[in-house]
Amino acid sequence: MLLRARIVLPVSRPPLEDGAVLIRGNRVAAVGPWRKLAALEGGPAVDMGAAVLLPGLVNAHCHLDYTDMAGLPPQREFPDWIKGLLALKAAASYSDYALAWLRGAKMLERTGTTTVADIEAVPELLPDVWSATPLRVASFLEMTCVKIVRKPQEILQEAAAKAGSLSPRRGYVGLSPHAPYSTTPALLRQTAALARRRRWRLTMHVAESIEEFDMFLHRRGPMFDWLRKQREMSDCGLGTPLAQIARCGLLGPNFLAVHANYLDGHDVAALAKARASVVHCPRSHAYFGHQPFPYRKLAAARVNVCLGTDSMASVRGTGRGKVELNMFAEMRAFAMTQPDLAPAEVLRMATQAGARALGWERRVGGLFRNALADMIAVPFSGKTGEAHEAVLHHTGDVDAAMIDGQWVAPPR
Ligand SMILES: [Zn+2]
Numbered sequence: 001m002l003l004r005a006r007i008v009l010p011v012s013r014p015p016l017e018d019g020a021v022l023i024r025g026n027r028v029a030a031v032g033p034w035r036k037l038a039a040l041e042g043g044p045a046v047d048m049g050a051a052v053l054l055p056g057l058v059n060a061h062c063h064l065d066y067t068d069m070a071g072l073p074p075q076r077e078f079p080d081w082i083k084g085l086l087a088l089k090a091a092a093s094y095s096d097y098a099l100a101w102l103r104g105a106k107m108l109e110r111t112g113t114t115t116v117a118d119i120e121a122v123p124e125l126l127p128d129v130w131s132a133t134p135l136r137v138a139s140f141l142e143m144t145c146v147k148i149v150r151k152p153q154e155i156l157q158e159a160a161a162k163a164g165s166l167s168p169r170r171g172y173v174g175l176s177p178h179a180p181y182s183t184t185p186a187l188l189r190q191t192a193a194l195a196r197r198r199r200w201r202l203t204m205h206v207a208e209s210i211e212e213f214d215m216f217l218h219r220r221g222p223m224f225d226w227l228r229k230q231r232e233m234s235d236c237g238l239g240t241p242l243a244q245i246a247r248c249g250l251l252g253p254n255f256l257a258v259h260a261n262y263l264d265g266h267d268v269a270a271l272a273k274a275r276a277s278v279v280h281c282p283r284s285h286a287y288f289g290h291q292p293f294p295y296r297k298l299a300a301a302r303v304n305v306c307l308g309t310d311s312m313a314s315v316r317g318t319g320r321g322k323v324e325l326n327m328f329a330e331m332r333a334f335a336m337t338q339p340d341l342a343p344a345e346v347l348r349m350a351t352q353a354g355a356r357a358l359g360w361e362r363r364v365g366g367l368f369r370n371a372l373a374d375m376i377a378v379p380f381s382g383k384t385g386e387a388h389e390a391v392l393h394h395t396g397d398v399d400a401a402m403i404d405g406q407w408v409a410p411p412r
């Protein structure tokens with residue numbers, strides 16, 4: 001199949017005017033000027049017309065099964081928001097979670113995401129929901145260990161057995177210890193060791209709130225006071241939340257640190273040295289009103305920073321259109337906080353950087369030879385130099401989407 005578009009934006013290289021992408025099976029066979037590829041190929045082509053054709057977006061952090069938990073009000077203190085979420089979770093049934101997962105997957109599919117890293121609170125539903133979505137999904141099974149009713153090795157063994165028994169259609173399974181405050185050092189150390197042996201990827205919420213930072217660094221604040229009644233707190237007072245997970249051996253190239261809003265200089269250096277990735281969720285960050293995300297410090301240390309939507313439970317409407325899981329909205333929200341950052345760099349974070357974080361840099365996040373044929377198109381009739389900016393400002397559904405060489409939304 002040969003696709004032609006006014007602009008082909010491969011991300012991995014500069015945009016091409018009147019470009020084309022040749023697809024063989026589920027792979028990209030060539031990317032180049034339309035004239036050249038048409039002369040080589042000769043067969044029928046699909047002309048996308050006045051559009052930018054670009055790789056599908058990579059959403060590096062999501063909770064699809066919380067899609068119906070929208071509308072939770074932000075709280076002055078982070079633990080109060082968690083309590084609200086826990087109450088909603090306790091009231092949800094298996095089918096509530098499964099339907100929410102699929103509704104969330106549909107939102108992502110319509111709005112240009114083709115790959116998602118998802119935290120799975122209910123892994124039992126995975127075989128059913130995977131088979132009902134075309135998305136490429138890296139599913140991370142969530143583990144918590146607050147109330148010490150069960151031993152860490154039991155929790156880990158159960159998650160590992162589940163992970164080993166599941167085989168997603170287009171993705172893989174990894175593990176997600178929930179956060180430093182909702183786990184124990186023993187669970188974290190054992191998870192790190194097992195992931196190294198099995199070559200699994202890990203993701204975890206880290207240093208999301210000031211309350212978490214104060215709990216670990218200073219043994220004080222509302223989170224410390226809340227959890228001291230139910231959690232062994234001898235790991236607090238030793239350093240920052242990021243230092244806690246570094247001590248437990250979790251940091252490495254297979255690790256995605258989600259949020260990382262509250263870091264000291266040592267934390268940034270440790271992330272860089274370990275070649276770990278950081279996932280920033282711009283709208284979730286704004287919802288909670290955190291301190292500014294330390295993007296400049298991370299970028300200066302060459303930490304791989306990518307973008308994610310987080311869940312519908314931490315996104316607030318802007319009054320413009322309905323609120324959805326939408327990576328274009330995340331790119332725009334991030335760009336607003338970084339007015340000096342080139343739109344091309346923001347798009348790179350939502351594609352190539354996310355792919356690298358997931359260990360898929362040779363498969364997705366760019367249009368290059370042998371990449372999986374995951375791509376999207378958005379309308380555009382301006383100048384080539386304005387294509388990145390136009391992509392960032394795209395609202396609504398995409399014009400067309402392809403995953404694994406198959407149209408999931410054919411060109412309109
Ligand atoms: Zn999250």
